[in-house]
Amino acid sequence: MIDVRDNWRVLLLLGLCVLAALALFGPLGADAGETGLNESEQSFDDPTNLQYGLDLSGGTRIRGKLIGMTTEGVSISAEDQGSVERSIADELGLEGIDVTVRQRGQNSADVEVFNKSVTKSDFVDALSTVGVDITVDDIRDGVTGESRSAAVDTLSERIDKTGLGGSSVTTIGSATGGNFIDVEVPGEDRESVKELIGDAGRVQIIAGYPVESSNGTELRTEQVLTGEDFSSIAPAEPANEQNPAANVPVTLESQAGERYATVMQEGGFTSNGIGRCSFDAATHSGPQEGEWCLYTVVDGEYVYGASMSPDLAESINSGSFLTTPSFILQTGNFEEAQQLEINLRSGALPTELSIESASFISPSQAQQFKPLALLTAITAWITVAFVVYIWYRDVRVAVPMFLTATSEVFLLLGFAASFGMALDLSHIAGLIAVIGTGLDDLIIMADEILQRKERVETGRVFQSRFRKAFWIIAMAAGTTIIAMSPLAVLSLGDLQGFAIITIIGVLIGVGITRPAYGDVLRKLMLDDVKRS
Structure with missing residues (x-):
């Protein structure tokens, strides 16, 4: 007879595993959509609802910058916004859509010019005609965050209209302070993607x-x-x-x-x-x-x-x-x-996207990573399980430990499937990090409770040792989350995916799997005392 009061954490873990299974193999998973791969290229028959990013499905990655210049916090009233835009455009000989004034307050605004032929000196002279006194040093290359967000939305919708599933459009910051737009389209070659996103679509x-x-x-x-x-x-x-x-x-x-x-x-x-x-x-x-x-x-x-x-x-x-x-x-x-229809439906980019780099990963080559990754994971699991068993010489400690660690990965994959997260190599690296830290925590917990393989005499002793071990684990988890938080928040490409998976895995471990493993150990160790 299971006492729900003593084993509710284990029951919660089992319930979440059932939901994860439904997300991975059943109706709760997000729609994977079309990958763009030919049947001959689908060398690995995946029975799950998981979606895969460029690294694991093949396709094209293009990185580019929006062309423009910006000056921020200049003195322009909200009433003069329209006239200032027209005056600057006329002074520079541009269309009205090539100049944008974004109000930040009643008398403060950011001014953007979207044309690569305009120099900073030209921009300064044009602003002087509307009474704005700035220098060349007040102008920076690049556009505002609002323009980048609008470009990301436009490109995402433009790609969605073509039916290319599994694609992503994100902004990425560089170490030098620049901002890029990163476009990933599985199953498509470079020329097709460049043709799709290269034009502003005005x-x-x-x-x-x-x-x-x-x-x-x-x-x-x-x-x-x-x-x-x-x-x-x-x-x-x-x-x-x-x-x-x-x-x-x-x-x-x-x-x-x-x-x-x-x-x-x-x-x-x-x-x-x-x-x-x-x-x-x-x-x-x-x-x-x-x-x-x-x-x-x-x-x-x-x-x-x-x-x-x-x-x-x-x-x-x-x-x-x-x-x-x-x-x-x-x-x-x-x-x-057809291209005109796509442009009208998705809208125009604020400015031209200057392509900085373009790479292509062969779908057939990318498909080989999946079975190899699975084989590597199984081999590592068996090896570590053998070492842990040799150390403890007790299947009641080793088997629950690895079932708990496995459930942690299972929950993470269920999370990815339910939200349609496209897995790539950075997410796989995050899963490996979660497995490593998770096993470390479980070993710390087992060592602290067993105290050099000594028996636990009473429930009070077990509880004291468990709390001490869990406090160590919780502090380590907090340190990991704090360290990973900047990477998860900042748009730093692959590092962001790695940080997100790691943080989610740590939270699942501290909140669900570690306490559940403690309940299992408590049941097994105290029953052992009673039998003796």
């Missing part, structure tokens, strides 16, 4: 049309829409009988629809400009004079120019367009339409 709809002036007819270009003006994006469509060009059907926000309709009417698109555009991306690199064209511009490149259709012009003139502000964005081919 989408603009620019109207080009002729206007009369004192100097005659001139070409006017005006940005009408950006990626933020679209409320819904339909799937890309190939060219067909109704639409001779590949396209992406879109719907505008209400305010953007009103602005679009106004420009189309005032610019003459809905009257003289119907069908008046002969833009060809193969021969033309920009707006054409004497024509009414709606240009689709991606990252500054004019990918398509379309004329106003009679149906769309009629809906704008009649006002029905404002009820349902929908139309199609045309591109040169279906592949461009």
Whole structure:
């Protein structure tokens, strides 16, 4: 008969092991998604719900920096934010999206410029035109944390739209103080990933049309829409009988629809400009004079120019367009339409991502790590178990010790499976560290309680020795957690994964497995006294 009051820690450990088993092999595990590997490359048939990172599944890792410069804490009021952005952009000859002013307070702001052709001296001169007095030393290379976070969200969504499972996008700090964006995509080659993330994905709809002036007819270009003006994006469509060009059907926000309709009417698109555009991306690199064209511009490149259709012009003139502000964005081919759809759905990067390094791990080679890691773990487990048994010469001490250590690893793997953590070599290193420290703690506990293999005479003696051993273990665990905490918080790449697994393993050990092993020893050792 099990006394729940004396063995509740053991029962808790068993219950958690059951939940870990359900997470590893059953319905509680996170969806592993598609890995991108071919069937021929899946040399290790894994029956678990575990997901694997680049080191254990193969694929591409790309590390890059966002291009830009930043000055922080300058004196700009919240009321002047918009005018300051426009003035700096005009002074530097940039688009409005290349300058951002982020308010930090009523009269304090950070200013970012996203263009690699602008020098720090140019930036200082532009700020001086709006009354901001700074020096070159007040400007640093790089962007703000908000811009990096926005870039991470955009790249993550962009990759998710392609259905590439197991991918990750994180920010990583360097020892020199720089910040990088690290992208890992299992099962894909370098060129495919570079093509997917290398472009900023800034989408603009620019109207080009002729206007009369004192100097005659001139070409006017005006940005009408950006990626933020679209409320819904339909799937890309190939060219067909109704639409001779590949396209992406879109719907505008209400305010953007009103602005679009106004420009189309005032610019003459809905009257003289119907069908008046002969833009060809193969021969033309920009707006054409004497024509009414709606240009689709991606990252500054004019990918398509379309004329106003009679149906769309009629809906704008009649006002029905404002009820349902929908139309199609045309591109040169279906592949461009698909990329345009991804850019519109995920949004644009704040600035261009400069790729610093790109590496590729063969999926077939990475797959070999899994069975080798399992074989290594089993060999180490058997070896250490044999040594511990030789020392104690008592299976009642050695067997529970290794069952407890095994349950600790099992709980960690269940945790990883339930939260969809992609395991890589840094996590495996963390598991090894947890196994090592865990066995050390259990040996300390057994030695302290047994006192050179002496018998425990009473429950009071056992409890005293257990508390002393547990206090030593708890202090060591606290030291480990404090030492690992900076690595877990800071974005330092693989070190972060190692620290997180180690901290979680230590917490599981101190909170669950060590006390459970103490209960097992108490039951076995005191029963031994009674029998004698």
